[in-house]
Amino acid sequence: GAVVSQHPSRVICKSGTSVKIECRSLDFQATTMFWYRQFPKQSLMLMATSNEGSKATYEQGVEKDKFLINHASLTLSTLTVTSAHPEDSSFYICSASDAKRVGRETQYFGPGTRLLVL
């Protein structure tokens, strides 16, 4: 149980284009989803927290107009990197938790999406 998927696993795009990454909880309802960014050989950096049906809460220094987050249902959140530039190239990881279940503080992570902007 508690499986989280991400799609795509890898994407290459041209500078200036937008890229959408999907995060799905497959066997539980994710009342909260988190988006992280990870640079090589570094830890995870939280970008934003999204709760189903409400606006995402962004961490300091993360541009909300650059990284659009939508959490339209209890099983799906999307991250759209708008007008991507080479510096946006990174490994993006989502996680999900369920406030209704015991152990709700546990986050279950997706497999990550490798974004390369040329």
Add this chain to the structure above:
Amino acid sequence: AQSVTQLDSHVSVSEGTPVLLRCNYSSSYSPSLFWYVQHPNKGLQLLLKYTSAATLVKGINGFEAEFKKSETSFHLTKPSAHMSDAAEYFCVVTAGDYNQGGKLIFGQGTELSVKP
């Protein structure tokens, strides 16, 4: 404020020998603590978690960790390393109670290498 420190950025062991990955935390309340493992270019997999129940926590793949409040530590151990254990390990603490939105605070990670 909550924080977590992984004391070693890299640990190297021989296959079949014990593994010790050290983690210290700082928290102003009773935290939940986790160990996650990340294999190259993969997401994070939960190894084990402590949530104020038994202080010795057993996880998957033979790993266990002991919560020591007096030492503010949550070290990860395994009696016998396997080649497949080579990966990055993260010690993680909850940022606050759930009113903090369920955020997690990550350590910087420890890279475990296993030599044949």
